[in-house]
Amino acid sequence: MEIENKELYRFVAAPEWAQSLTDEEMIKLLVDSDFAREVTEEGRDYCYFLHKYIKVDNDRTSEYAFMAYTLTQPENLERASMYDMVLEENEFYEVNRIAVYRNGQLIDKTSDTTVKVLDNESESNRGVISSSKKLNLSIKDLHLGDILILEDIKVKVFTEKEFLRRDFVKHILISPDVYWAYGKYHYKFINDRDKPVAYKKFFYRDAQGKLLPEVKGHLDKGQSFEILEYDFINPVDPNREIFPFIDFATEANWYDLSNYIYPLYKEAFEAKLEDFAPDFTQKLDAMNSLDEKIEYVIEYVQNNIYYLYNADEMNGHKPQEPHLTYQNKQGDCKAKSVLMKVMLAYLGVEADVVLVNYNSDFYLKYYLPSLLSFNHVIVKIKYNGEEYFVDATDRNRFGRLEKRAVLSFCHYMEIAPDNILKIRKPTHFPDYCIDEKVRVEVKENKGTIVLETTYRFNRADGIRSYFKSTSKKEILDSWSNALYYNLNYCNDRKGKDLRDIFKDAKIEITKDDKVENEVVTRYEARLDEPYFTDQQGKRFLIYFDGSVVKNNVREFQHSDSSFWHSFDSERYDIELLTDENIDTKEKYTVQECDINNLYFKHKTEKFITKHSGKVVVEYDPLTNIEVPLDQFEALREDYHIVADSNYGIGIDIVEKGIGGWLKRIFK
DSSP: OOOOGGGSEEEOOOOGGGOOOOHHHHHHHOOOOHHHHHHHHTTOEEEEEEEEEEEEESSEEEEEEEEEEEOOSHHHHHHHHEEEEEEOTTEEEEEEEEEEEETTEEEEOGGGEEEEEEEOOTTGGGTEEOOOEEEEEEEOOOOTTOEEEEEEEEEEEOOGGGHHHHHOOEEEEEOOOTTEEEEEEEEEEEEESSSOEEEEEESOBOTTOOBOOOEEEEEOTTOEEEEEEEEEOOOOOTTTSOOOEEEEEESOOHHHHHHHHHHHHHHHHTOOHHHHOHHHHHHHHHSSOHHHHHHHHHHHHHHHSEEOEETTGGGSOOOOOHHHHHHHTEEOHHHHHHHHHHHHHHTTOEEEEEEEOSTTGGGGGTSOSOGGGOOEEEEEEEETTEEEEEOTTOOSOOSOGGGSOOOOOOEEEESSTTOOOEEOOOEEOSSOSEEEEEEEEEETTEEEEEEEEEEETHHHHHHHHHHHHSOHHHHHHHHHHHHHHHTTGGGTSTTOOHHHHEEEEEEEEEEEETTTTEEEEEEEEEESSOSEEOTTOOEEEEEEOGGGSOHHHHTOOOSSOOEEEOOOOEEEEEEEEESSOBOTTOHHHHOOEEEEOSSEEEEEEEEEETTEEEEEEEEEEEESEEEOHHHHHHHHHHHHHHHTTOSEEEEEBOOSSHHHHHHHHHO
16 A cells, blocks of 8 residues: 555544544543642643554554643643654554643634645755655644643554564553653553564552562454553653563564574575676785785775665665675665675675664663564674674774774674574773873973873774864864863863963874774873962872763662673873972872772772872773673772772972971871
């Protein structure tokens, strides 16, 4: 069934299965109860009722909504007066009722509603192709204090190429927003498909807030699942708890799903590169090493095959044939990944195309098995006993395979026979992502600062892009701003222009090795007032790089969610030199630490003379790994130790004369 443009929307009565209300039945729900008055006095917006029903058939999915809420805020009035509805290919919108209840009278607003059909092409310049349309609905003459009544239904009819959505249901109910209070909340999921639908409830709580066990269920054809609440406010604490949700999916297991999808890719996987790209194989054959060939294949697919995201095609899973991707120099994530796999197969390198969902990665372990839980395809490469993941849609990534950017995610499924959902191995960087040497030298109260920084892996790609897209003055100010805090100048010269603090500052890239994926930068500046001076007039040289502290670990507070430990390895060699005497026994000047737990190593080693202090800080994390809640507090404590002056160095200047001597003696 193809939907023509003129049939994208229509004003019709609600379908029989929605069991809509008559005007009289509806008006009985528009009552300002004690609950309504209480929540509105608190400043909360009030919805008299919300009926939200999902009906799944063999050839379509229908989403019905019927609600009535008060327009008490100008923002709500503005949003209600004009709103957009995006329709995918072969999707249409039915308006069942638009009305307001004003001063005890029900007023039909259908004639005051204008609908415009627009092309939804906002992303076409980024390689996104979509047949979606946008309906712009405008309702005239809404008043503050009106009760707005909306009843509508959005219907998606599956085309032939959307066989995956035709064969499998996937729907997630997320509990209502905490912003609203509801006089009545009614949710219903109706299964009218031939195949049974399973459901699973997560993160629901009892009246005392205690987490309830997961609940599983099963809906045969004609059965429905319902939630009915009166005087309802979602009790979830969004800052500490995960919103309760219910996952609905056609009954399946990962093993059967992998065997469903693999035949769709099998023929494309078996294509021979030499049959359709002899010119390309000649280039590969002429290269000296396998490392060089692998790097060339990855960067060719990433940078020379245009990423074309076809939103409509993504709803199916039959990939474009690799010879077409190579010939046309364009394709979606499936096409680019398959081509990369075929090219690597020519080199004798084992590679798999895998399904991922970066956005919902955390939830994949909770969801019911479903191919519709994934939204992206990447490549997994096995080489020299290690596993590497490469996103074929990335651009401007460089380096030999073991030097390339590391993707951050946990769950994936290989497109291969007899497979299941897998958890990737956590990553340990073989070298430091940031390796920085800092030297601050002061003579006769004038100072210089030099930073030489080596960036590797993701950091190298990021710094190249930053220098390419950012003005030199902005880059300098960014470095100087970081140093303003690292040197603690933020506490003794607030409001002063950075360019008056860091004189004659300059920065440049001194090395860019794209094979090793290393970028080296050098920053230097003159410091006319190098010492931090406290309120008592005491002088210090201080350098603490706060990026090492990882405040998001120390401040993490959550009752439900594990912590995703994903950090770059770092090394800092910080040297502070002065022509003045320093306190060589000051506690924090000489303090060292050596932390070694399951998730990271952190070591500081100090070298102190009477005129200088040097620290080597090494931070080596295990990254791309979930930290369970029962292990998190111990991890947090170790990060607190890092934050306790174990991420840099400070030296105290010993003032000349009897006063300085007495301070040192009585300290």
